[in-house]
């Protein structure tokens with residue numbers, strides 16, 4: 361076997377601008393390989409299609425190499441991984457691995473529209489706050505949470521006993537412990553909760569039932585779009601405006617922008633984007649045909 365088969369490529373090519381770009385892409389975490397075989401000096405990289413790319417130091421099955429017959433980003437990355445080409449590369453999840461687990465925005469909206477309105481409004485809060493790791497959408501177990509359980513864009517989990525006890529007043533926790541005839545230590549609320557979880561888990565029968573709703577991985581790229589869709593569907597904004605010569609505060613659908621119509625009249629419309637496309641598809645574009653501000657009630 362050749363000592364270093366990447367050396368079949370003349371050093372001079374690596375400084376050409378088109379190669380420099382590929383070297384930069386090769387270093388990114390998003391170009392991480394699925395596997396590397398150090399002995400055969402080959403690698404497998406997830407591609408945008410179904411079939412992954414099979415990569416050697418001399419060739420690659422990707423379209424870029426097929427077209428150019430020059431090292432593609434996969435080959436550079438393989439050479440870097442094998443220590444045969446310099447460069448600090450970032451390790452992580454290949455972007456195609458991420459996107460393969462993703463659903464399209466249109467599919468996400470189709471799922472949202474299968475839900476009752478109350479559940480859709482709940483989703484709006486879930487997607488507004490996430491991915492803030494501090495935020496946990498904790499809610500009652502009811503018809504809405506049951507509907508959300510059927511929805512593939514969120515995960516509904518039972519809230520932990522700790523979370524449920526936090527919702528109780530300390531006096532109610534103590535009342536429950538007394539009813540259970542459990543001897544308990546004198547502790548501040550937070551420590552008492554921890555004590556209950558460890559020593560009296562049957563207090564669960566007294567704690568309110570709650571569940572936690574979190575976005576599913578399949579929409580991890582769509583938080584913003586999903587939130588915007590629901591906000592444009594349900595929310596109102598105040599608009600300082602002049603309307604029929606009256607100046608004041610009017611309400612307009614969230615995210616609507618003022619546009620001048622050919623007749624000189626001003627109306628409100630949503631930006632022309634994929635979110636608005638979906639509002640139209642599901643017949644809930646409140647700005648369809650131009651929204652005219654109404655005086656606030």
Ligand SMILES: [Zn+2]
Pocket residue numbers: 411412
């Ligand atoms: Zn294959």
Ligand SMILES: [Zn+2]
Pocket residue numbers: 413415420421422423424425432433434435
């Ligand atoms: Zn390639």
